[in-house]
Amino acid sequence: MIYLILSLGIFFLCVTTHILWCRIRRRNELQMIIFVVLACMGLLVYFGLAFQFCKFEESQPISLWNMPLLLSSGLLYIFLTPVYMAFYFNTRVESPTQKILKCLQGQKARYADLLSLISDEEIIIPRLNDLKRTQCIQEKEGAYQLTKRGYTIGRFLELYQKLTGRPWGG
Amino acid sequence: MLSIDDFLILANSLGCFFLFAFLQLVIFRFLGTKEVLKMLMILIIGAGFLNILISLINFYSRSLEIVFVVSLSSLVLYGLMAFLYIICIFGPYESSVRLRIIRELYKVYPSSITLAELLKEYNSQKIIDRRLQRLTFSNDITWDGIFYQISRKKNFFLISDKIAACLKILTKT
Numbered sequence: 001m002i003y004l005i006l007s008l009g010i011f012f013l014c015v016t017t018h019i020l021w022c023r024i025r026r027r028n029e030l031q032m033i034i035f036v037v038l039a040c041m042g043l044l045v046y047f048g049l050a051f052q053f054c055k056f057e058e059s060q061p062i063s064l065w066n067m068p069l070l071l072s073s074g075l076l077y078i079f080l081t082p083v084y085m086a087f088y089f090n091t092r093v094e095s096p097t098q099k100i101l102k103c104l105q106g107q108k109a110r111y112a113d114l115l116s117l118i119s120d121e122e123i124i125i126p127r128l129n130d131l132k133r134t135q136c137i138q139e140k141e142g143a144y145q146l147t148k149r150g151y152t153i154g155r156f157l158e159l160y161q162k163l164t165g166r167p168w169g170g
Numbered sequence: 171m172l173s174i175d176d177f178l179i180l181a182n183s184l185g186c187f188f189l190f191a192f193l194q195l196v197i198f199r200f201l202g203t204k205e206v207l208k209m210l211m212i213l214i215i216g217a218g219f220l221n222i223l224i225s226l227i228n229f230y231s232r233s234l235e236i237v238f239v240v241s242l243s244s245l246v247l248y249g250l251m252a253f254l255y256i257i258c259i260f261g262p263y264e265s266s267v268r269l270r271i272i273r274e275l276y277k278v279y280p281s282s283i284t285l286a287e288l289l290k291e292y293n294s295q296k297i298i299d300r301r302l303q304r305l306t307f308s309n310d311i312t313w314d315g316i317f318y319q320i321s322r323k324k325n326f327f328l329i330s331d332k333i334a335a336c337l338k339i340l341t342k343t
Contacts, residue, residue: 001239022341031341064235068173072180072243079250086257090334091341097265097301101310101320101327108317114302118294127268128285136268137275145282146275153269154276160263165199169263170270170292170300 003073183247207308
């Protein structure tokens, strides 16, 4: 238990620090890197403290309190980090599925109503701009083409499609 | 440093995760877009039950509180692995608009396409249609022939939306 409490405690400390950081900075951009730094520091602290406790408790009989779950607790911490980041990222992005469900909360809607929720200008164009900004695609004389980076992603998607046998997503 | 309890928890959660991923790869070859969400839930819950069962078998001779902590740790680890696989690999492949745009451009590479050509292949109507199909088949929403309506008050998307909303307030983003 001590290892679980230690890892979860440090994780929540990192999250709290990150939330406070975001409130203080008040910038209109995601503060992802700062959380990664905090999480790495937290992981070092966890393993440092856990190894010390491990040496101290070696001679003691195993009970619920000192169950030797050093690695499981460490992995729990490591997996919780990207989960928090995914939810944090979600504060900025609203997927089409979330838009549909939000529209349907507490009311019925026709197909046409749902269709009017998103337009090409709202969903395709910003994503094209995002892909241009991240240098996955380039625009030449009004037409779009993949860059080397975009081509590599496309190749990976093709391989994944062969592996899974799934039709194209989107 | 790796104790036997630790090893059993890790082996159990990793084993169940790989079983889930393997079954997902095999079974999903034969599924259409609309069956995806429902089958995903069945696989996650099925492998989760197996995870609990294996924990109970491995630790049956130990005290009740130890069995509880160990089963819960193993289940949470498995759940996090499955969740990360879905949000980082499976989900983006299945529903990311950006990745679909890349696929459309990859299809014609090294030549290029105009916005009008791209929108002919992939547009907001197709995006809405695919999501409505998936949500209807997984019973998250229902369609009576005219109207769509939420049938389940709690589903993954709504819960995730609520967590994100809380986080938005907390971080003042």
